[in-house]
Each structure stands twice: as structure tokens, then as C-alpha cells.
Amino acid sequence: MAAPGSVLRRTAIASSSLLRTRVIPATATAIRTQATHTLLGSRCPVLSSHVPTPRSLSQTRHSSYSAPTPSENGKARKKVTIQTLQNMHKKGEPITMLTAHDFPSAHVADASGMDMVLVGDSLGMVALGMENTTEVIMEEMILHCRSVARATKAAFIIGDLPMGSYEVCAEQAIESSLRLIKEGRVHGVKLEGGQELAPTIKRITQAGVPVVGHVGLTPQRQNALGGFRVQGKTALSATKLLRDALAMQEAGAFMLVLEAMPSEVASIITQKLRIPTIGIGAGNGCSGQVLVQVDMTGNFQPGRFVPKFVKQYADVWDEAARGISLYRDEVKSRAFPSEEYTYPIGKDELAGFQKTVDEVFREA
Numbered sequence: 001m002a003a004p005g006s007v008l009r010r011t012a013i014a015s016s017s018l019l020r021t022r023v024i025p026a027t028a029t030a031i032r033t034q035a036t037h038t039l040l041g042s043r044c045p046v047l048s049s050h051v052p053t054p055r056s057l058s059q060t061r062h063s064s065y066s067a068p069t070p071s072e073n074g075k076a077r078k079k080v081t082i083q084t085l086q087n088m089h090k091k092g093e094p095i096t097m098l099t100a101h102d103f104p105s106a107h108v109a110d111a112s113g114m115d116m117v118l119v120g121d122s123l124g125m126v127a128l129g130m131e132n133t134t135e136v137i138m139e140e141m142i143l144h145c146r147s148v149a150r151a152t153k154a155a156f157i158i159g160d161l162p163m164g165s166y167e168v169c170a171e172q173a174i175e176s177s178l179r180l181i182k183e184g185r186v187h188g189v190k191l192e193g194g195q196e197l198a199p200t201i202k203r204i205t206q207a208g209v210p211v212v213g214h215v216g217l218t219p220q221r222q223n224a225l226g227g228f229r230v231q232g233k234t235a236l237s238a239t240k241l242l243r244d245a246l247a248m249q250e251a252g253a254f255m256l257v258l259e260a261m262p263s264e265v266a267s268i269i270t271q272k273l274r275i276p277t278i279g280i281g282a283g284n285g286c287s288g289q290v291l292v293q294v295d296m297t298g299n300f301q302p303g304r305f306v307p308k309f310v311k312q313y314a315d316v317w318d319e320a321a322r323g324i325s326l327y328r329d330e331v332k333s334r335a336f337p338s339e340e341y342t343y344p345i346g347k348d349e350l351a352g353f354q355k356t357v358d359e360v361f362r363e364a
């Protein structure tokens with residue numbers, strides 16, 4: 001049988017960005033009718049010889065797939081490259097980064113003008129329900145990176161190397177990084193640690209993969225750090241953070257994430273580096289900022305713990321829960337679906353169908 005997709009012709013894009021309208025030409029309809037015919041025929045001999053011909057030769061299909069569209073002004077945004085990011089840094093323009101873990105979350109981040117999208121391993125917690133990020137594996141990262149990459153047309157995409165995929169040796173790290181690039185389709189990788197990872201960063205960079213270092217609160221090491229704890233609160237530990245940051249820069253990292261440290265410490269580190277820093281819980285003196293998307297959009301059940309550095313800019317949970325409760329009520333009361341959400345059939349066709357049904361069931 002011909003693949004239905006091969007005869008589909010896209011003719012219109014519905015006004016709602018979530019709906020795409022496709023008109024299926026008569027040939028496709030005929031093929032489908034034939035298939036239905038055969039299927040029913042094997043179970044009901046009467047119907048197999050009396051399938052009404054469709055009155056309309058085309059029908060409308062709505063699907064929830066929406067290809068990424070140009071931004072508000074109608075023009076596609078220019079692709080953000082490593083040079084774009086370096087230029088922003090040179091000009092002192094803050095760099096915006098947001099996490100995304102799947103097609104819709106990446107689509108909205110990209111369409112809303114984020115310079116960078118991070119497929120952080122926090123996806124283990126916010127998308128997969130894990131307690132922390134230590135159990136995330138490469139296959140999960142690759143799956144999520146791929147879906148993010150499909151939606152991201154302009155932003156520069158960074159994928160996290162999950163715990164266990166880069167610490168063993170440089171070869172392991174290179175292999176994992178290349179998988180994230182080739183299979184996950186990201187543009188660069190991020191890894192957590194400090195100066196001990198400098199040789200590894202050097203080797204990944206030499207393989208042609210841009211590397212972001214992540215220092216401060218490094219969630220993958222929460223067992224060693226004694227939990228998710230603010231770092232750099234003593235002169236000694238702040239000095240270690242600076243040393244780690246410098247070592248990662250010298251090894252070739254093109255950017256650093258600074259997580260959960262006093263603002264002053266992050267500012268000083270930023271001033272002593274040539275490469276941009278992206279802060280999360282590290283104050284306003286960094287070269288840019290990153291947050292976890294579900295935190296800042298409020299897409300979580302009220303009452304859940306959120307780190308002090310999270311500013312909630314929206315209330316997605318409330319809005320989704322409001323809509324879902326209304327839907328529940330309307331299904332229970334049969335208010336939904338009202339006529340506008342149903343498909344019409346001609347009077348004669350319906351009468352013909354009714355007649356067939358009456359005949360079949362009288363015989364039975």
C-alpha cells in the first residue's frame with residue numbers, strides 16, 4: 001500500500017501556530033476507504049458490499065506538530081555562533097541561556113530569543129523525575145538533545161556530559177562529546193569539575209568540540225559536596241574556584257558556568273577571565289545568566305523547593321491546571337465536545353448509513 005505521507009499535500013497553515021491543516025486528496029481518501037472496507041469486510045460481509053462512497057473527496061487533518069516558525073517580526077533570527085557569543089562578550093552585552101529538555105521547551109526558548117539553549121542534565125530531575133542528576137546516562141542525554149535540536153533554529157545548543165561519561169579518561173570524554181555532537185546534534189558540551197579536568201578539556205577541544213566548563217556548585221558531585229551547597233564562601237574555597245576557572249580557560253573552554261557562589265566572587269572570577277561566564281546563583285557580575293526553564297516559568301507544583309536564585313517569571317502550572325480542570329468538568333458534564341469541535345456528515349449520507357445499519361441489525 002502507498003504510504004499515506006507520500007500523497008499528502010500541505011496547503012495551508014492554520015492561524016493557530018499549534019495547528020497545521022493538511023488537505024488529503026481524493027487518492028489518499030480512496031486508499032483509506034479501501035483499507036477500511038477490507039478491514040470491515042472480513043468481519044461483516046454485508047457492510048463489505050455496501051460501503052457508502054465519501055461525498056467529499058477531501059478532508060482536513062489537524063496535527064499537533066508545528067515546525068519552528070520565524071520570530072515575531074516575521075524574519076528568521078540569525079543563527080548564534082561561537083563568534084556571535086564572543087562578540088556579545090566583547091561588547092559587554094549579557095548572554096541569555098535557558099535550559100530546554102524537549103521539542104516544545106526548546107521551541108519556546110528559541111522563539112523567545114534565547115542566545116543559548118542548554119540541555120542540562122537537570123532534565124533527569126525536571127523531565128524524568130529523578131532525585132538528582134547522578135543517574136542520568138548518555139542515551140537519555142542524546143534522546144533529549146536530539147529533540148531539542150529539532151526545535152532550535154537560532155540558539156547555540158550546549159549538551160551536558162552526564163556523570164560517568166567523561167571522568168574515566170580523555171578518550172572516554174572525547175567519545176562521549178562526539179556522540180553528543182553527532183547523535184544529539186548539539187553545538188558544544190558542558191562538563192562539571194575543576195582543574196583536574198583541564199587535560200580532558202584540552203583533548204575534547206582539540207577534537208573540534210566547543211567546551212563549557214561548570215564550576216561552583218557542581219550537582220553531579222553532590223555526594224562529595226554534602227548536598228547542593230553554595231560554594232566559594234571562604235577565601236580558601238573562592239581561591240580554588242578562581243584556580244579551577246583559570247585552568248579550564250587555559251585548557252580551551254570557551255565559556256564557564258558559575259553556579260551558586262557569592263556574587264562578589266563570581267564578579268572577580270569573571271574579571272580575571274578572557275572567556276564569558278554564565279551565572280546561575282552567582283549574581284549580576286557574570287557575562288550572562290542561565291536558569292532552569294521549568295523553574296522560571298513556574299511549571300511545577302506549588303510548594304516544591306526551589307533554590308534561592310530562581311526568579312519565577314510566569315505561572316505555567318497554574319494555567320495548565322486551570323485548563324485541565326475545566327476540560328475535566330466539561331467532559332463530565334458533556335459540555336465538551338460541542339458541535340464546533342465535531343465533523344459534519346451530509347443528511348443523505350447519514351440516512352443511507354442509518355438504513356444500512358437498520359438492515360444489518362434486522363437480519364442479525
Ligand SMILES: Nc1nc(=O)c2c([nH]1)NC[C@@H]1CN(c3ccc(C(=O)N[C@@H](CCC(=O)O)C(=O)O)cc3)CN21
Pocket residue numbers: 121122125126133217219228229230260292294295306307308309
Ligand atoms: N529544577 C532545577 N533547578 C536547578 O537550578 C537545578 C536542578 N533542578 N537540578 C540540578 C541542579 C541542582 N541545583 C540546585 C539545587 C539545590 C540548591 C539549594 O538547595 N540551594 C540552597 C542553598 C544551600 C546552601 O546555602 O548551601 C538554597 O537555599 O538556594 C541549589 C542548586 C541547581 N540545579
Ligand SMILES: CC(C)C(=O)C(=O)O
Pocket residue numbers: 099118119120121122123160257259280290291292
Ligand atoms: C543548572 C544548569 C546550569 C545545569 O547545569 C543543568 O540544567 O543541568
